[in-house]
Amino acid sequence: MIELDQVGRSFKVKRDVVHAVRDLSFTVSAGEFVGYLGPNGAGKSTTIKMLCGILTPTTGRVRVAGLEPSRRRTTLARRIGVVFGQRTTLWWDLPLKDSFELIRHLYRVERRAFTARLAELTETLDLGAFLRTPVRQLSLGQRMRGDLAAALLHAPDVLVLDEPTIGLDVVSKNGIRAFLKRLNAERGTTVLLTTHDLGDIERLCRRVMLIDHGRLAFDGTLDDLMATAPEESSIEDVVTRLYTGG
Template sequence: MSLIEARDLRRTFTLRRKVGRFRRQRHEVVAVEDVSFAIEAGETVGYVGPNGAGKSTTIKMLTGILVPTGGFVRVCGLEPAARRRELAGRIGVVFGQRSQLWWDLPLLESFDLLRDIFRVPRAAHADRLDECVELLEMGPFLHTPVRQLSLGQRMRGEVTAALLHGPRLLVLDEPTIGLDLESKVRLRRFLARLNAERGTTLLLTTHDLDDIETLCRRLVVIDHGRVLADGPLAGLRAEVARERTLVVDLERPVPPLELPGARVAHVENDGSRQHLVFDRERLTAAALITAVAERAPVHDVSVLEPEIADVIRRLYELRESRALPVVDR
């Protein structure tokens, strides 16, 4: 059984709009439509899309906060909305804009209260807390009231709070929003280690593409409430972003290289470093390097993969043209 299974998941909301001076008309808004995917234990999955795409609505249905209008969903073998309390003991949830910590209490006391709420054995709680304190470097502010913590410190506390009961699944909704670069790096490193060493499944929604690059091996892209693509990040790159960039360092400056199947995108150092863009379906990197070497002595080469932002942008473009590829997992 998959850790998360969603089939034809749908969620609508009813709004009332003013019509004339005294009447209001009911209007149905579809937030999520026919969303289907499965996530296995130990996976790290990025669930991404623009604002209003349906990401947070999906997360709320997976965690039992919202009841689906239609479709099927199981998380850790449970129906989330019907068995929300039992599910809370099997998953951890971190919302970047919401807190599960007690605002006026020292951070450590919040952790103690959560141990009682989840009925975690004292020894297991102490072991997990010690590990999180060490890896997230929280020792200096454990006794500081939550309201006095910086955003980065509070987010480290939020992640720890979500893990103290030993969940199989950690759901993170915009966990690095507003964090400084150092805090982001520390949090990503911790989450990667959590997945590698503990096998904790990670489901991550974010607008920070560095989060996806660092943590997620699989990407589910959603827009207008529907899944656009679902597959390994490498596979999506190969399918929808075929262009690669060959960076060549030459032993001497030369004019921009004009080669069949490639175009010069950028020139540095008077021509001794050139960025050549090519279509991997029509030309291999090896063939292009050979062609470059025939024109000028080569000192070094490297191939740059498309950035994740380019992959997602291309998916949206394909959606508009209704020419979306099918990506096998």
């Protein structure tokens, strides 16, 4: 479903070149739920932007759902959903429901399918109480649930999440985690999750990929990851060791 083959992406900054991603290769199969970890500046967002076609790789090859994202962005948009936790894709001054209606038009979702999907998402994400509230008046937790619904209205095969639980209280986080778990288990949606919250990883991801300085530093199951450290280590200990090269 997601394939990266020797992908690199660099940026020119004045006279310097920043290598955000280097020689990155991995495959995520349909139905997997994969955590994508790495310290600040490791190259996670750059990878995600290449997956949705916002950025073109400098070298190598990216495929999502068999498509080259930077060339087939519009076609790919129908197959992929993306949530950037730090930025909303909703219309700030519009009621949530109107944002969804605009998205229906943008993605050309057929009316009947849209109504059924929205009813299901309203129930599972508990949106009913604030569907008519302008997005700017929503709490962060409500807005994040709205953003998740917006990313899923067109029933994508792949969901890419960049810090979807950032700033949320423990109850909101658990609600979103339960929703994502069900989405993956029941609909088979492939999920790539970037987060600094290791609780998200522990509760959701069987497989973890860790990127550091733009390179893949670990790719395996959560159990394999834990086995890289002495017994009794917490996931925080394990990840700290990997981030600090210990």
